[in-house]
Each structure stands twice: as structure tokens, then as C-alpha cells.
Amino acid sequence: DYLIEKSHSLPYAHRRFEDMFETANPDELKENFPTIRQLRHFYEREYIRPDRIRLRANKINYHKDIKPLQGTATAGVHGPGARYEIDATIADIYLLSADRKSIIGRPTLYAVVDVYSRLIAGFYVGLENPSYVTAMLALVNAMTDKVQLCQSYGYNIEPEDWPSIGIPDAILADRGELLGYQIESLEQAFGVRIENTPPYRGDAKGIVERSFKTLQADFKPFVPGVVTGDIVRKRGGKDYRLDATLTLHEFTKIIIGSILQRNQHSVLVKYDRDPEMPDTLAPIPINIWHWGIQNRSGRLRNTSAAALKIALLPRQKVTLSDYGIQCFGAYYTCRELVETGWLHRTRQQRPSSFIAAYDPAVADVIYVFPDKGQPDYWECLLTDRSREFRGKSMWEMWASKQQQKKAIATAKLSEQENKRALENIIDKTIRAAEKLRPAYFGDSKTETLAGIKKSRLEARNAERQQRRPDSKTTDSKPKADVRYLHNPPEDAAYPNFLDELFGDDE
Structure with missing residues (x-):
């Protein structure tokens, strides 16, 4: 156990063995104890070297870093598009905001690599x-035309310069990102x-893992703000x-340039060539891709960018209500x-829920699938109720x-605080009134109830009297008498309907 599980030295294991041997054989002379040489002979006889290496290493580390490399990823694929590997890393660089007024941290970098040709098919x-x-954004990029994207960053290319357009047969990814x-x-x-x-x-996606090292090696020697080990926090130190x-x-422009350079010019010295690949073919990703398309897999399956995007969009269960389909x-x-x-x-009976696809970058629209398991969808827009x-x-x-x-x-x-205060006021008022x-x-009782109408009339007159303006604030000058030369005009004042409006029906 000391040599295998705890990875101690042989002398240390021998000393622990002597303690156990002495406990089991208290009368035995120390001259008769097994020597360290005998222990070594027993150890090497019972455990061959591969077993010793395997048992002394962590199981995960053994399979990832120590186990002999007997296979090759290329041998398991028949041509371009047979398998894409996708993985993400946090780039070793700190970036500024668009207005350059603040540091926004390190970006996420996704890469999608074709196993057969080592061509970087897409990125994020x-x-x-x-x-x-x-991951979905990176896959959409890997399966669609990238000419316009490159043009927006200043690179004028043709479709054949970045030919990974179409759907692969398989995608290899981490369990979490594309699981479920x-x-x-x-x-x-x-x-x-x-x-x-x-x-x-992570070694199971060794090809895409190595692509991260290659891409970052292109900018790290030149760009300020790259991660260089521990952050110096001492006084006067540099951060x-x-x-x-x-x-x-x-930074995205630099990454696109690095991908184009790697796809079109990077020589893969250790690439394990297909037996039928001509010796005159330089092992460059784009050369291997074009040769493989012509001689192995053929053209990748094409589809519209819109259909592909909707198929890759994240899904969410949505519910149906009187106001429409509710999502988030x-x-x-x-x-x-x-x-x-x-x-x-x-x-009437109606469905209670559906599955909908949504684009995180756009809240205006979702894509609802009315029939479970079918590709047909409805494009639903925000209602006025959610116009905000x-x-x-x-x-x-x-x-x-x-x-x-x-x-x-x-x-x-x-x-709640104000409602509680109001309830206290109401309760206090009622108790005082009681x-x-x-x-x-x-x-x-009969006379009391019959007098309600009269009492109401008196109370109403008193209320009107209270609402009447104070006589002291009105104009105290008497109105002048009006003498008409002819017959007086008809009264044009509005009729008074107060009695009709506020009658005493109660």
C-alpha cells in the first residue's frame, strides 16, 4: 500500500514493513528481518513495470497523460466532415471595452476542428x-459560409478559402455542453x-486542444495584456x-487572421497521412480537406442557414394562456x-404547453413547435402586452x-407596512366611534329606519353648507340693478339638476 497507493519511496515502505513485521513476530531477532534488497526483489517480481506505473498514478491522469499512445484520431474517420471536435477555453488575454474606458476581462474562445484535415471549421x-x-454559435459558424463574416473584419476571401460549409456526420464535445x-x-x-x-x-479531444495552443501562440508574443503566470501584487510590481x-x-480580427493562416499555410509535420494520399501533397489543412472531399467523403450535406440555426437554438418549455404563448x-x-x-x-380544451426555440440575442421572436418531434414551427412575435x-x-x-x-x-x-398602518388607523377609528x-x-326601530331619509337630507344640507365658500372671502360689493331698455332676455343659465342627481331615494 505504501508503494502503490501512497507512492512513498522504497526505504520508507521498508521501515513501515519492519514495524509491522516486528508486531507480528515480537520474538524474532532484527538480524532475521527481511532486508530492503529482499523487499525490492519481491516488489519487482510481483509488479511488472507497466503495472507499477499504472497503480502509482491517479486513474484520470494515467489515461490522460501517461497511458501509451497506440492509436490515431485520423484513423477513425473516413474523410472531411466525418467528425468535428468542439471545445472552449478562456483566452490568455485581458480586453478593453469598445470605448476603451474599462477592462472587461478575458474572452471565451470556442474552436470547431475537423479531425481528418485538422481544418478549423468554425469558432466563437x-x-x-x-x-x-x-457552443451553438460556434457550430453555426462552423457549418455556414464565412465570407461575409471575414469581410466585416477586413479579410476578403472566397468560399473555397474556408470551405467548411455543411453538416458533419458526428460532433465530439464535452458531456455538459451538448448533452441532453x-x-x-x-x-x-x-x-x-x-x-x-x-x-x-480533455485528451479525448486532443486535436482541438492543440489548436488552442497554436492560435494563442500567434498573438501572445506581441499583444499587451496577455496572462503571464501569477499576478504581481507587491508594491511597485506590474499587473x-x-x-x-x-x-x-x-481580438476577434486577430483570431480570424490566425485561423486563416493556419488553415491555408500551416504545415502539419507530424500528420499521419492517408495511405493513398500522394507524396506531392503538402500536409496543410486546406490541402488535406480538398483532397479528402474529392477522394474520400465527398461534399458535406448542405442546408439553409436559417433551418440550421433554428435546429441549433436552445429550447425552452413554454405555456399557453389567454394572452398568448408565455416564454420567460x-x-x-x-x-x-x-x-x-x-x-x-x-x-374549450387547448394545449397547455409547447417546446420553443429562442435566440438569446433577440427577444422579439421565438420559434414554437406545435407538433412534438416535428421540424415545422411557428414564428411568434412579442405581443403589445410585452412591447417593453x-x-x-x-x-x-x-x-x-x-x-x-x-x-x-x-x-x-x-x-405591507403602509397597509398595516392603514388597518391600525381604521381599527382605531372604529373603536373610537363605537x-x-x-x-x-x-x-x-321602525321610526328610526323611517327617519333615515329625513336625517340624510339634513346631513346633506350640512355638508353642502360646509363646502360653500366663506362669505368673508367673496366680493362684498352689492350687485348693481340692471335696467333693460326693452324686454329682458331669456335666462340662458344651465338648468339645475342637483335634486334629480342627488335625490333622496334611500
């Missing part, structure tokens, strides 16, 4: 944490096989975070939903909802 650079949503029902739509709609790596086995210079847009607390509707009659406020979220992203809507929830919670506390209330009104 942004500030979102690694998740299904960001979220990715089922891609499997069902396009027949893509989703493969997951075992836990703590590399304060050297941040690039914005997210500028907002309401959506569409022509197809109205035509079903489900929004009519009747007692138009033009916003889902992230902004979630943040707004959270702020509203906090504000409502605070207001409810104030409401003390002043006469025990009886002097008449019989």
Missing part, C-alpha cells in the same frame, strides 16, 4: 461563459451523431491586467396561433425581469 469569440448557447434534449433537434433533423468525452478526459489594449472586435414571462403570438382559436376565452422588450436581447430581458422582481419585492414590503355611538336612538 465573446464574453459569454462556455455553455450550450455559445437541447441537442436532440440537430440529431433528429439532420442525423448528426453526438459523441461525448468521458469526464476529465498584466492593467496592460489590456485590445477590444473584443480587434413575456407573451408571444402569431397568425397560426390565432387561427387555431386557442386564444378565445372559452372553456422589443428590440432587446433575451439576456437584457432576463436582466430587466430580475430588476423588476427586485423592485416589486421592495415595493411589496412598503405596501365608544361615541349611543346605545339607542330614542325611537323604536
Whole structure:
């Protein structure tokens, strides 16, 4: 146990062995104790070298870092698009905000790599944490045309310069990011096989792991703000975070340039070539890709960017109410939903919930699937009831909802305090009135009830008298008498309907 499980030295294990031997054989002379040489002979005889290495290492570390490399990833794929590997890392650089007024931290970098050719098929650079949503953005980029994207960053390319357009046969990813029902739509709609790596086995995606090192090696020697070990906190020391210079847009431009350079010019010296690959073919990712397309897998399966995006969008269970389809607390509707009659406020039966796809970058629209397991969808827009979220992203809507929830919670506390104070005033007023209330009104019940009308009239006249302006504040000058030369005109004043409006019917 000391040599295998606890990885101690042989002399230490021998000393522990002597203690146990002496306890088991208290009368034995020390000259007769097994020597360290005998223990070594026993150890090497019972445990061959591969077993000793395997047993002394952590199981995860053994399979990831120590186990002999007897296979190759390329041998398990038949051509370009047979398997993509996707992984994420936090880039070793600190960035500035777009206005360069603040440091925004380190960006997330996703890479999607074709196993056969080592071509980087797609990527994602942004500030979102690694998740299904960001993995989806990287996969959409990997399967669609990237000409316009490159042009927006100053690179003029043709489709054949970055030819990874289409759907692969399989995608290898970490268990968390592409695990579960979220990715089922891609499997069902396009027949893509989703493969997951075992836990703590980053080496299972060795190709994409190495691509991160290559991409970051292109900018780390030149760019300020890169991570260089521990942060120096001593007085006068330098903190590399304060050297941040690039914005997210500028860093993305560098990453795109690095990918284009690697795909089109990087020589893969240790690439394990296909037996039929000609010797004159330089082992460059784009050369291997084009050769493999022509001689191995053929063209990748194409689909529209819109259909692919919707298939990859994250899914959410939504509910149906009289106000429309509710998703994240907002309401959506569409022509197809109205035509079903489900929004009519009747007692008819209607579905209680659906599955909808949503784009985190756009809160204005969701894609509702009316039939479970079918690709057909309804494009539903925000209703006027949720118009406050138009033009916003889902992230902004979630943040707004959270702020509203906090504000409502605070207001409810104030409401409860004020309501309690009001109830105390009401209770105090009632108790005071009960003390002043006469025990009886002097008449019989019948006479008392019959006098309500008269009492009401007197109370109303008193109320009107109180509302009448103070005579001291009115003009005290008497009005002059008007003498008409001819007959006096008809009275044009508005009729007085006070008695009719406020009659004494009670």
C-alpha cells in the first residue's frame, strides 16, 4: 500500500514493513528481518513495470497523460466532415471595452476542428461563459459560409478559402455542453451523431486542444495584456491586467487572421497521412480537406442557414394562456396561433404547453413547435402586452425581469407596512366611534329606519353648507340693478339638476 497507493519511496515502505513485521513476530531477532534488497526483489517480481506505473498514478491522469499512445484520431474517420471536435477555453488575454474606458476581462474562445484535415471549421469569440448557447454559435459558424463574416473584419476571401460549409456526420464535445434534449433537434433533423468525452478526459479531444495552443501562440508574443503566470501584487510590481489594449472586435480580427493562416499555410509535420494520399501533397489543412472531399467523403450535406440555426437554438418549455404563448414571462403570438382559436376565452380544451426555440440575442421572436418531434414551427412575435422588450436581447430581458422582481419585492414590503398602518388607523377609528355611538336612538326601530331619509337630507344640507365658500372671502360689493331698455332676455343659465342627481331615494 505504501508503494502503490501512497507512492512513498522504497526505504520508507521498508521501515513501515519492519514495524509491522516486528508486531507480528515480537520474538524474532532484527538480524532475521527481511532486508530492503529482499523487499525490492519481491516488489519487482510481483509488479511488472507497466503495472507499477499504472497503480502509482491517479486513474484520470494515467489515461490522460501517461497511458501509451497506440492509436490515431485520423484513423477513425473516413474523410472531411466525418467528425468535428468542439471545445472552449478562456483566452490568455485581458480586453478593453469598445470605448476603451474599462477592462472587461478575458474572452471565451470556442474552436470547431475537423479531425481528418485538422481544418478549423468554425469558432466563437465573446464574453459569454462556455455553455450550450455559445457552443451553438460556434457550430453555426462552423457549418455556414464565412465570407461575409471575414469581410466585416477586413479579410476578403472566397468560399473555397474556408470551405467548411455543411453538416458533419458526428460532433465530439464535452458531456455538459451538448448533452441532453437541447441537442436532440440537430440529431433528429439532420442525423448528426453526438459523441461525448468521458469526464476529465480533455485528451479525448486532443486535436482541438492543440489548436488552442497554436492560435494563442500567434498573438501572445506581441499583444499587451496577455496572462503571464501569477499576478504581481507587491508594491511597485506590474499587473498584466492593467496592460489590456485590445477590444473584443480587434481580438476577434486577430483570431480570424490566425485561423486563416493556419488553415491555408500551416504545415502539419507530424500528420499521419492517408495511405493513398500522394507524396506531392503538402500536409496543410486546406490541402488535406480538398483532397479528402474529392477522394474520400465527398461534399458535406448542405442546408439553409436559417433551418440550421433554428435546429441549433436552445429550447425552452413554454405555456399557453389567454394572452398568448408565455416564454420567460413575456407573451408571444402569431397568425397560426390565432387561427387555431386557442386564444378565445372559452372553456374549450387547448394545449397547455409547447417546446420553443429562442435566440438569446433577440427577444422579439421565438420559434414554437406545435407538433412534438416535428421540424415545422411557428414564428411568434412579442405581443403589445410585452412591447417593453422589443428590440432587446433575451439576456437584457432576463436582466430587466430580475430588476423588476427586485423592485416589486421592495415595493411589496412598503405596501405591507403602509397597509398595516392603514388597518391600525381604521381599527382605531372604529373603536373610537363605537365608544361615541349611543346605545339607542330614542325611537323604536321602525321610526328610526323611517327617519333615515329625513336625517340624510339634513346631513346633506350640512355638508353642502360646509363646502360653500366663506362669505368673508367673496366680493362684498352689492350687485348693481340692471335696467333693460326693452324686454329682458331669456335666462340662458344651465338648468339645475342637483335634486334629480342627488335625490333622496334611500
